Amino acid sequence: MRNGRIWACGVAAAACAASSVHAQGAVARRPPAASASPTSVVSPVAPGSLTLEQLRADPAGARGKTVLWTVQVYALQTADPLRKGLEQNEPYLLVTGPGQQNATLYVAFPDALEQKARSLASVAPVTVRLTATVRVGRSDPLGVPVLDAVRLDRL
Numbered sequence: 001m002r003n004g005r006i007w008a009c010g011v012a013a014a015a016c017a018a019s020s021v022h023a024q025g026a027v028a029r030r031p032p033a034a035s036a037s038p039t040s041v042v043s044p045v046a047p048g049s050l051t052l053e054q055l056r057a058d059p060a061g062a063r064g065k066t067v068l069w070t071v072q073v074y075a076l077q078t079a080d081p082l083r084k085g086l087e088q089n090e091p092y093l094l095v096t097g098p099g100q101q102n103a104t105l106y107v108a109f110p111d112a113l114e115q116k117a118r119s120l121a122s123v124a125p126v127t128v129r130l131t132a133t134v135r136v137g138r139s140d141p142l143g144v145p146v147l148d149a150v151r152l153d154r155l
Contacts, residue, residue, distance in 0.1 A: 044070045044099020050134065052103055055145055057127035059137025067147060070155065071097030071105065071130050076121035079106075085139035093117055093149075095130070106131060106139070109149040116152050129153040 049068040075094045079086035086092055086108060093107040107130065110118045120126055132147035139146050 037084075044097065044101070052098055052101055055137050057136065059145070062134045062137040062145075065134050067098075067130065067132050067134065068096030069130050069132075071095040071128055072105075073120050073128050074124050076118060077106075082141065084140070084141065085136035086146075091117070092146075093121060095128070097130075100137050104142075104144050106144055106146045107149050108135065108146060109152070112151055113152060117149070120152060120154060127155045129155055 050065045052060060052069075055065075055067075056060045072092050073095050077092055077094050079088055079090045079118075081088055081094060082105065083092075086106060090108060091114070093109065095107050096106045097105065118132055120128060129152075130147070130149060131151035132149045135146065135148050136146040
């Protein structure tokens with residue numbers, strides 16, 4: 001801060017002082033909301049669950065392992081012949097995650113979860129706690145993991 005002004009730029013301090021970029025203002029600090037507590041935050045990957053990094057490091061070894069992830073559901077799709085790892089015409093959820101990671105995932109589901117999957121897709125995008133097993137760690141042609149949902153819980 002110099003002369004009551006905050007000087008900021010994305011380069012070294014000496015270069016910043018020489019630039020003509022500056023901003024004035026103050027940052028208001030608010031105390032955390034009373035309802036925000038550490039127990040109300042849902043981790044994107046449950047303890048003991050397979051992580052995305054582990055799945056990527058050993059896609060073949062991840063087959064059959066369980067994931068318990070927080071994901072974002074975007075759409076209900078039907079598999080075409082190009083989606084290896086899914087049966088042709090098999091419905092699946094197009095999701096990203098876990099958490100803030102932007103990995104695309106295909107989530108197939110059994111008949112018992114079809115109504116729940118359709119309901120979630122109808123209000124997409126929606127955050128869901130997904131329990132699934134890995135069907136294919138890296139599908140062809142794009143390398144997208146294919147998961148088999150065991151449970152879908154809207155958050």
